[in-house]
Amino acid sequence: MRIETVDAIPPAAAPFDARVEGQRLMRDWYTALEQAPARGQHVANVFVMGNAVEILRTFDFQLVFPEINSLQTGVRKASEEYIRLSEDYGMSPDVCSYVKADVGLILKENEHPAGRIPKADIAIASNMCSTFIKWAEIWERLLKTPTFVLDLPGQRAGNWKVRPGDAQHAADARWVEAQFRDLIEKCETITGKRFDMDRLAEVEDRVNKMVFHWNNVMALNRVCPAPFNAMLDGLTYIGIMNVYRGAQEGVDFMRNIEAELRAKVARGEGRVPEERYRLLFSGTPCYVSMRRLVELFETWGGVFAYSDYLTFAAGGMDAGELVYDTSRPLESLAEITALAAQRGLSNQFFAHERLAQQIRDYDVDGIVFHGIKSCRFVSSGMADTRDYLNKRLKMPSLYIESDLIDPRYWSDAQIKNRVDAFFETLHQSGGAPRANKSVSSESGRAA
Ligand code: SF4
Numbered sequence: 215m216r217i218e219t220v221d222a223i224p225p226a227a228a229p230f231d232a233r234v235e236g237q238r239l240m241r242d243w244y245t246a247l248e249q250a251p252a253r254g255q256h257v258a259n260v261f262v263m264g265n266a267v268e269i270l271r272t273f274d275f276q277l278v279f280p281e282i283n284s285l286q287t288g289v290r291k292a293s294e295e296y297i298r299l300s301e302d303y304g305m306s307p308d309v310c311s312y313v314k315a316d317v318g319l320i321l322k323e324n325e326h327p328a329g330r331i332p333k334a335d336i337a338i339a340s341n342m343c344s345t346f347i348k349w350a351e352i353w354e355r356l357l358k359t360p361t362f363v364l365d366l367p368g369q370r371a372g373n374w375k376v377r378p379g380d381a382q383h384a385a386d387a388r389w390v391e392a393q394f395r396d397l398i399e400k401c402e403t404i405t406g407k408r409f410d411m412d413r414l415a416e417v418e419d420r421v422n423k424m425v426f427h428w429n430n431v432m433a434l435n436r437v438c439p440a441p442f443n444a445m446l447d448g449l450t451y452i453g454i455m456n457v458y459r460g461a462q463e464g465v466d467f468m469r470n471i472e473a474e475l476r477a478k479v480a481r482g483e484g485r486v487p488e489e490r491y492r493l494l495f496s497g498t499p500c501y502v503s504m505r506r507l508v509e510l511f512e513t514w515g516g517v518f519a520y521s522d523y524l525t526f527a528a529g530g531m532d533a534g535e536l537v538y539d540t541s542r543p544l545e546s547l548a549e550i551t552a553l554a555a556q557r558g559l560s561n562q563f564f565a566h567e568r569l570a571q572q573i574r575d576y577d578v579d580g581i582v583f584h585g586i587k588s589c590r591f592v593s594s595g596m597a598d599t600r601d602y603l604n605k606r607l608k609m610p611s612l613y614i615e616s617d618l619i620d621p622r623y624w625s626d627a628q629i630k631n632r633v634d635a636f637f638e639t640l641h642q643s644g645g646a647p648r649a650n651k652s653v654s655s656e657s658g659r660a661a
Contacts, residue, residue, distance in 0.1 A: 230470045236450040239467065240286075243457050244328040250276040256335045256405050259353065262456050262529050263558050264340030264366045266397055268421065268547055271460045272413045273401045278334055279456060280349070283319065283326055284312035288501035288619030290327040297620055310345050310588045311620045313352070320356055333357060335404050338397070340364040342558055343591040362400060364393055367552060368559030376556055378535070383552060390555075391548035411543055417460040418538035418547065424455060425531045427468035432532075434475045435519050436576055438492065439484020441475045444521040445495045446508045447485070452528050459529060490515030491640060492577055496522050496569060496599070497584035498592050500616040503624045510630055511582075514637040520576040522569065526562070526592075530554025562591055566602040573609060580610040580640055586617055610643065612636040 250257050258275040260267060262282070270277060287293040296318025297311055303321060305314050324331045337359045339350035353359040367386040376383045398409045431451065434441055442448060451471060458464030478484075493511065495518045500507060511518070525532040536554055539546040560568065573581065583600055585593040596613070603609040614632055617623035 230474045232447060232467075232471050232474060233450055235467060235470070236454050239454050239458065239463060241328070242463075244326070247276060247278060247332055248329040250332045257332045259334040259337035259350075259359065261339065261342065261346050262527055263342040264364055264551070264555055265529065266338055266364065266394065266547075266551075267459050267529070268414060268417045269394060269397060269401065270338070271417045272410060273405050273407055275335075275401075275405075276332070277457070278331060280316045281312050282453065282457065283328075283331060284315035285499075285501045285619060286328055287315050287319075287326070288621075291502065291621075292327045293502060293619040294621055296322070308588055310349075311618050313345060313349050315619060316349070317352060317356075320352075334359050336400065337361045338364065340366050340555075341368075342366060342555065345591065360400075362397055364390070364397075366390060366555035366559075369556050369564060371564075374564075376553065378549065378553065383549065386552040386556075387545070387549040390552050391545060394544060394548055394551075414543040414547070415540040418540050418543055420462060420465050421460045421531070422537050422540070423465045424459065424468045425534070425537060427465070427472045428455060428528065428531050429534050430472050431468070431475060432520070432524065434472070434479055437479050438577065439482075439486065439489035440492065440517045440519040441478040441483065441485060443485045443508055443512070443518050444524055445499060445504065445518040448518075448521060448524050449499060449501075449504065452524055455531060456527075456529055459531070484517065486512050486515055486517050488515050489517055491579045491637070492517060492519040494518070494520050494522075494569070494573060494576060494578045494581045495584065496565070496581060497596065498523060498527075498586055498589055498618055500584065500586075500624060501619050502621045503616065503626075506626065507629070510633045514633075516580075516637065518582075519578060520572050522565065522572070526558050530558065533557065563595060565595060566599045566606075569599060569603060570607060573603070573607060578609075580612065580636065582636075583611060583613045585613060585615045587615070587623075588620075589618060610636070610640055 255274065255276045257278060258270045259278045259280055260270065262279060267277065287296050293311070293315050296315040299318035299321045300314040301307065303317065305317060319326055319331065324333070334353070337350045337353050339346040339361060340363065341347065347363055350361040350363065354361050367389065376386065402409060435444065454467050455464060458467065491514065493516050508518070530536055530550070536550050538550055569581070572578070581603060583596045585596050587593070600611050600613060604611060612632060614629055616629070
């Protein structure tokens with residue numbers, strides 16, 4: 215497949231550093247959150263998956279992403295303090311550590327390392343992860359936050375597919391649209407504003423542009439050497455994509471990343487100086503130690519060319535066909551949300567065939583599973599998936615365990631030993647160094 219663009223990508227006026235720009239945008243987002251009450255702006259809590267962000271943006275809600283707040287405590291090496299506070303409060307060690315960090319945040323009266331988080335006027339949860347619903351109940355109980363739960367139809371069986379426009383998809387979309395109409399009424403009551411369909415179309419148009427650039431960005435990593443590491447650079451990309459979904463800053467960021475990566479590919483530059491092994495990372499990151507984990511792999515010339523995290527944590531912006539028809543904004547939002555929910559849930563419950571395809575698409579030499587006890591949603595099926603890929607594709611794999619943001623579960627020596635042993639096995643089993651093996655060219659392999 216070719217790499218498509220929705221609009222011309224001008225050469226960057228100044229060198230673009232995605233990490234620096236991503237940090238700036240994240241700072242701006244936290245500043246905007248802190249200032250929202252003074253501006254009289256309404257605030258909504260939303261999750262990354264299944265969140266109706268387009269509707270909320272139409273009403274000018276300032277968006278709080280509690281998962282991102284929690285992971286940011288990890289990135290800023292402050293998560294343990296928040297987690298311990300919630301455990302002292304009575305939460306079990308088995309509870310999702312994002313939830314515990316968030317409860318710690320409430321107990322610290324919303325003082326986050328990046329700034330004060332405002333209290334939400336409404337929280338949108340969904341059935342994309344059952345923890346979302348229990349998490350929203352905590353806000354209801356502790357903060358009296360009104361909660362709206364979206365019920366999004368998921369995949370019913372392995373290889374079960376809903377095609378856009380078929381009877382099942384039409385029924386699913388009507389179900390979702392009815393819920394959106396309820397949500398719109400609630401937003402009108404909270405904000406005192408009338409819903410504006412044209413504004414929804416404008417927000418969707420910007421999301422469409424982000425989706426195009428994002429798909430091109432992911433496709434560029436099919437090139438050897440891969441221009442970015444899916445589990446380091448990629449985490450910056452999706453963080454900004456989620457926070458600025460449907461905003462012009464998000465479109466600009468994605469366009470600049472694509473331009474930067476195209477230039478890198480043209481120069482033949484890879485993320486690692488000498489790419490020897492192309493890897494796929496399955497699962498959620500360990501945000502406290504992600505840089506260290508990536509370093510353990512890159513030392514061996516291993517690069518994460520792809521990760522399923524970049525699809526299920528991208529809020530549905532992971533496929534070219536998930537594009538809004540802005541001439542019928544609300545119906546299209548419901549249709550695309552139903553499709554994105556199915557894909558998101560499929561990522562967890564029926565991952566094997568899709569991972570097998572991605573292994574082929576990204577010409578992967580090995581797969582790394584990262585299991586997390588407190589995130590059963592993502593980790594439960596890993597043993598079965600690993601078994602399937604080992605048996606069907608003879609795909610070498612490594613299973614490691616730590617946590618999303620709890621540093622007490624990171625064992626550096628143990629993980630290093632396992633990573634080293636994995637590469638030694640790869641090498642012995644004929645994993646030839648790839649330094650001079652050109653896997654693909656942009657036009658030949660890109661999506
Ligand atoms: S259990 Fe996993 S998917 Fe669910 S909220 Fe926690 S980290 Fe997210």
